[in-house]
Amino acid sequence: MTGSLVVAGLGPGAQELITPEVNAALAHATDLVGYAPYVARVAERPGLRRHGSDNRVELDRAAFALRLAAEGHHVVIVSSGDPGVFAMAAALFEAIEAGEPSWRDLDIRVLPGISAMFAAAARIGAPLGHDFCAINLSDNLKPWETVERRLRAAAEADFVIALYNPISKARQWQLDKAFALLRGIHPASVPVVFATAVSDPRERIDVVALGEAVGSRADMRTLVMIGSSQTRTIARASGGAYVYTPRFSGAAS
């Protein structure tokens, strides 16, 4: 019996943002592996074993999934958003490179999903409409100096910046430190978008100026986007505003 291993992106939360390709893989699965809250997003059915695990055990989880697939099971590792963006796909290939040589020739597929940053951007306009970067603000797997160096390079080159994992119970000061660093480069008026639990009933989107941005506005489900010097807001008579970054850019930016 030949097993298979799929790493699937469930998107930001809503069912209507899951691709048919991912739904087909879920329907074919014998085993679901992932961080427990993501596994819980997939409906139970007979013949589907669910292996929810704790956060921050990505390599163990990947090796477990690889062993199941090698035994002949049809395994789906579920990720939130897109699995290739600060999620399970990189952990899987780390496990493959470090693990059994035979794992390299298993039937493995990565299925893309709607990433948190594009779902968040869509809700507020088009903040990522020009050159942008995505930075994982967590310093669990890289030194904080590397994060700061990248923030500085990105702002000086005038990229829009999407920050993943801006805050957690164990990491409280990093986001405010990032805002302080960016205030030294950008005008205080640059828009900052806090997008929390996008497409979920708890969804909340706030826009503030960089000069007033404070880290406590974010929680573990928040994606933060900091505009470039060119990012603009459009006020609406009905209240609220759109945020977008024009496609063009002058010589100075």
Add this chain to the structure above:
Amino acid sequence: MTGSLVVAGLGPGAQELITPEVNAALAHATDLVGYAPYVARVAERPGLRRHGSDNRVELDRAAFALRLAAEGHHVVIVSSGDPGVFAMAAALFEAIEAGEPSWRDLDIRVLPGISAMFAAAARIGAPLGHDFCAINLSDNLKPWETVERRLRAAAEADFVIALYNPISKARQWQLDKAFALLRGIHPASVPVVFATAVSDPRERIDVVALGEAVGSRADMRTLVMIGSSQTRTIARASGGAYVYTPRFSGAAS
């Protein structure tokens, strides 16, 4: 009669990568607006008017769609990939800001799609598994000096780089110039992924070392990804290789 305007991402090509949310919007539309090859990807049906237009007329196309929505029609502007990434969403908000004040309070929604870079990344492993940036290599709307400055900043800060619009009939030298610039910063062994027509029958994915990368490998449907100094390849016994960027990063990177 109250009209509506949706900007919808059709993903990279395959039907199975279109979200249910986008399919529902297409089913509700009275008018489809977009670059003709994208409009052609949506099946004809009675009651659906199709307004395909030429490339590079994004602002006119957006204003046309806004006028139709203001007249009470249900308009969907179709984009390839994700509409917020070098596509129609930014053009729409440029047109809104420059246009009729009443356009700001139309019923407008942006619906995310699977972007070319995440679809391409998924096909080859997890090249975007660490901090990355997306740069539109076209110098139609920004000076080439800005492109070079961003490429240099991104490589020096060790971002993985996704290049959109790497080449066109009118822009032939930019991609080779970008490779030459990056060879001055990165080791020649850094993997470069050329992903063409992802999820389409014509799909082709090539991986070469930066030292051997040549622009003529790309065409208008190619997404180019250049690894960071940490990006790795895993050879498979069956031929081919995975490309991924580990989640961790040492102090030097």
